[in-house]
Amino acid sequence: MLHTKIPQIEEIVEEAINQASLSGEPQFISIVNQIDYTDSIAFLDRASQIDQHRLFWRSADEEFTLVGVGSTKKILSSNAHRFNEIEAVWNEIQQKANVYDILHEKGTGLVSIGGFSFDTEQENGKPWEGFPDSQMTIPMYLLTNKSDQSFLTTNILILKEDHKQQIVHQIRRDHEQLLFGERQELKLPTCIGRSDVEPDEWKAIVEQATSDIKDKELEKVVLAREVRITFSEDVELAAVIERLCETQMNSYIFTFESGGDYFVGATPERLAKVDNQELVSTCLAGTIPRGQDVDEDRELGEQLLNDPKNRQEHEFVVQMIREAVEACCYNVTIPEEPIVYPLRNLQHLYTPVTATLEKGYTLLDVVARLHPTPALGGLPQQTSVDYIRKREVLNRGWYAGPIGWFDGKNNGEFAVAIRSALLQKKAASLFAGCGVVEDSDPDAEFAETGVKLKPMLSALGGY
Incomplete structure (x- = not known):
């Protein structure tokens, strides 16, 4: 895993596209930035305009919250060896990823969030059709709140045919929506x-x-x-x-x-x-x-x-x-x-x-x-x-x-x-x-x- 001083996002994306062209393999990039404090519920709410794969975790004994949006990579398994299989894929992703992070804070950068079914041998029928047996997700965007500090991680899989300006524009547009977009009035169900x-x-x-x-x-x-x-x-x-x-x-x-x-x-x-x-x-x-x-x-x-x-x-x-x-x-x-x-x-x-x-x-x-x-x-x-x-x-x-x-x-x-x-x-x-x-x-x-x-x-x- 590469840790380096963070250059401009245009440079990161351009370098990843070049590496994807040379190697013939997709390039996984992860960029971590500290941002102004951002409310986790607001971030979760605004995320509905970007992707219908949202993740939320708040710790019980410390001021620590994760909010994930989208899916850069889903790690799946459905057998008795699922924990080992997911660990193996996770290790491979870490070895190949380019992580731009000078902060090294817990719960930032490459983070996988998800869960496992209770029993791998129980048929995954109603009402769980939408949930695979085991699924850990590396979100495209991840808000990490620790006490009064906020960090934003952006995880992107770059392909050789990708266009730099298109990707950069999409990232900036999504950041704008997640951090400053309009919110709906929250209402509990009846x-x-x-x-x-x-x-x-x-x-x-x-x-x-x-x-x-x-x-x-x-x-x-x-x-x-x-x-x-x-x-x-x-x-x-x-x-x-x-x-x-x-x-x-x-x-x-x-x-x-x-x-x-x-x-x-x-x-x-x-x-x-x-x-x-x-x-x-x-x-x-x-x-x-x-x-x-x-x-x-x-x-x-x-x-x-x-x-x-x-x-x-x-x-x-x-x-x-x-x-x-x-x-x-x-x-x-x-x-x-x-x-x-x-x-x-x-x-x-x-x-x-x-x-x-x-x-x-x-x-x-x-x-x-x-x-x-x-x-x-x-x-x-x-x-x-x-x-x-x-x-x-x-x-x-x-x-x-x-x-x-x-x-x-x-x-x-x-x-x-x-x-x-x-x-x-x-x-x-x-x-x-x-x-x-x-x-x-x-x-x-x-x-x-x-x-x-x-x-x-x-x-x-x-x-």
């Missing part, structure tokens, strides 16, 4: 209908799972259900993301636009983060609602900490993550007891995991080992995934899969795509799951998933 998908059948599956667990077929399984809502008009993506950013302060806010559909969410669950070889993961399992006041909130938190079912569910996750992280890290630190982690609508049991990534390993190596955690699949891992595939009444698609980003400096972060919805013009599918163990009660689990659906329902004007 929900006009809601239906729980096969609730009685879902409860029956939960009851059957408790019986199968008692019979030692498996130890735990996470079963998800779907709620469908309809709107009076097409959903405005920027309005929903703005609402989630305002109301879900301790969650990762994300959106991936593909095939005209939007997958959006506000997930509290980090899978893994790597920053300068330092790794952070999160054990988040065990759920109870928030209280109406401080006393009730504290009382519910204590109830969660002392509940055998939730503690067992949480311990499953801790031990699995410990095993996965120790396989590729050193200096692994995991507290002996969880704490209560409050969100707007819910409280969870939370145990942080920190470690140092061994040389030769990457963030995707960690993600491949962690997915799916017992909080999303169950135990044993493969047995629970097979159980879900055969019995669950929905196609998970990207729900509960790893979603996130990584850059060319070995930084990145992935979360688990829960508390999420698939938006399709005037309709949406919302998803929520719960961990089923031998003493689970179907009605109680149904109620728990109802609480987990509230953040997305609220953002979508639902009830």
Whole structure:
């Protein structure tokens, strides 16, 4: 990868065209500039005039936001080796790319954003036709906001037959629209209908799972259900993301636009983060609602900490993550007891995991080992995934899969795509799951998933 002082964009494009002519191969150029602070929601909204492939990521624990527009390169895979395949293509792109960047900031330059389905063997049918099994995108334009600083990356694939002035004009016109273009008035959708998908059948599956667990077929399984809502008009993506950013302060806010559909969410669950070889993961399992006041909130938190079912569910996750992280890290630190982690609508049991990534390993190596955690699949891992595939009444698609980003400096972060919805013009599918163990009660689990659906329902004007 070439890092150099940034010349004028005309010079960069002209040199790339010349190199493409000499080599006979397309040239990937990436140009990073610091710009005046730019609001991420405004950038996302204006981007609808440029391309219908938009990406958004806001971190849960730092002032860090990415907004991608367009697609210079999509890295796809659809088999059991998808993490390795995507890593291999990513490495090849990095080796060949010409990166013009004197700033070297995290999340700028070559950055890939996207996600993976929960299960590669589940048929990618309705309602996920627009989403490939695994897709990481290097956007054409990328806004990176870190605290009060903004950076704009432009990624272009140059062909030998390209014309310099045409490309330069297009880039400048797009920059003008993204940074200064007119915006529409953002309006949340009006929900006009809601239906729980096969609730009685879902409860029956939960009851059957408790019986199968008692019979030692498996130890735990996470079963998800779907709620469908309809709107009076097409959903405005920027309005929903703005609402989630305002109301879900301790969650990762994300959106991936593909095939005209939007997958959006506000997930509290980090899978893994790597920053300068330092790794952070999160054990988040065990759920109870928030209280109406401080006393009730504290009382519910204590109830969660002392509940055998939730503690067992949480311990499953801790031990699995410990095993996965120790396989590729050193200096692994995991507290002996969880704490209560409050969100707007819910409280969870939370145990942080920190470690140092061994040389030769990457963030995707960690993600491949962690997915799916017992909080999303169950135990044993493969047995629970097979159980879900055969019995669950929905196609998970990207729900509960790893979603996130990584850059060319070995930084990145992935979360688990829960508390999420698939938006399709005037309709949406919302998803929520719960961990089923031998003493689970179907009605109680149904109620728990109802609480987990509230953040997305609220953002979508639902009830």
